[in-house]
Amino acid sequence: MADLGLATALAPLLAALAFAGIVFAVAYPYFSDDRKGKRVEVVAAGRSPRKGGVVADIQSSRKKSVAETLKEIEVREKAKKKITMSLRLMRAGMKRTPRDFYIASALLGVLLASIAIFILELPLPAAIVAAFVGGFGLPRWILNKMTARRQAKFLGQLANAIDVIVRGIKSGLPLNECLQVIARESAEPLGSEFFEVVEQQKMGVALGDGLERMCDRLPLPEVRFLTIVISIQQQAGGNLSEALSNLASVLRERQSLALKVKALSAEAKASAIVLASLPPGVMTMVYLSSPDYIRPLFTTTMGHFMVAFGAMWMLTGVLIMRKMINFKF
Numbered sequence: 001m002a003d004l005g006l007a008t009a010l011a012p013l014l015a016a017l018a019f020a021g022i023v024f025a026v027a028y029p030y031f032s033d034d035r036k037g038k039r040v041e042v043v044a045a046g047r048s049p050r051k052g053g054v055v056a057d058i059q060s061s062r063k064k065s066v067a068e069t070l071k072e073i074e075v076r077e078k079a080k081k082k083i084t085m086s087l088r089l090m091r092a093g094m095k096r097t098p099r100d101f102y103i104a105s106a107l108l109g110v111l112l113a114s115i116a117i118f119i120l121e122l123p124l125p126a127a128i129v130a131a132f133v134g135g136f137g138l139p140r141w142i143l144n145k146m147t148a149r150r151q152a153k154f155l156g157q158l159a160n161a162i163d164v165i166v167r168g169i170k171s172g173l174p175l176n177e178c179l180q181v182i183a184r185e186s187a188e189p190l191g192s193e194f195f196e197v198v199e200q201q202k203m204g205v206a207l208g209d210g211l212e213r214m215c216d217r218l219p220l221p222e223v224r225f226l227t228i229v230i231s232i233q234q235q236a237g238g239n240l241s242e243a244l245s246n247l248a249s250v251l252r253e254r255q256s257l258a259l260k261v262k263a264l265s266a267e268a269k270a271s272a273i274v275l276a277s278l279p280p281g282v283m284t285m286v287y288l289s290s291p292d293y294i295r296p297l298f299t300t301t302m303g304h305f306m307v308a309f310g311a312m313w314m315l316t317g318v319l320i321m322r323k324m325i326n327f328k329f
Helices: 002-031 035-044 053-078 085-091 098-119 124-170 175-185 190-202 207-217 221-236 240-264 266-289 301-325
Strands: none
Touching: 085 098, 085 124, 085 207, 098 124, 124 175, 124 190, 124 221, 124 240, 175 190, 190 207, 207 221, 221 240, 240 266, 266 301
16 A cells, blocks of 8 residues: 555656656757757858868859769760660771661571572571571671670770870870870770760860760760769869779779679580580581481471470570679679
8 A cells, every 4th residue: 555655646756757858858959059969060061160161162162063063964864865776886886877787687688588498498487587587686686796895895995095194184284185195096996986085176075075975885884984074073173183093993993893703604604605506506417417307397387386496495595594694793
């Protein structure tokens, strides 16, 4: 009974303390002179209580300029132009027109269809497939391979070109002169790409716009990094040589990582190539040694079904193996 009376007596006191704590927590921010809160506000506003307002205004202006530049680059990235055949040929480094490419593709399709009908004596559906592969698949595959090879060659030279720019700027040369040195003395495709940028500057095109056009011809993250660094420096100022030196280090680290990935996946790629080429190779050798033995595959309905079924499963296996050995970093 004594304990119950004590609890009854303490209950109003505990309720009053709880109410006072709630009122204090709600009202404290409005009446407190918290120096830490004021310091946080000063830091968030980009000003220091011990520094003058001129430095703060310069920093604020630079941050605003950088933000606007990044926003403008993002808008340009979203509003990409449609990839035309002319742009594809330009990315592959070919000087041909789209008309020449389409004519060559059509001739290749006719050639493969003629081989399928008159030499291999395949039925009409197989000849149509061969014409489609020769007219649409094979030329674009070759074009993509040429584009990838050209881009890889460009990336192998880009870090050294950035080092040339860094040394030129440190020695007192302007950026335009450094770009001209790269355009004159670099090998293809680096020299031709920077030569286009230099020539566009002579025609009145801004350097940022010229680099943006180079990004259209070479849609690579490394080229995008270079464009962003130079564009931000031109609009916001800063130490360009230090920024480009850091960019060159990043590019070399990315190349080193790419070589490591290539070395680690070389065995898996070789196994995939052997497994993918074994069935077509065996079929070709059997056809050359005893064509009567394998001809039912191409002359009967059941043979057509078996060839189509086998090709479908082969394609599925190749895509799975490609997914397993294709690393993104």
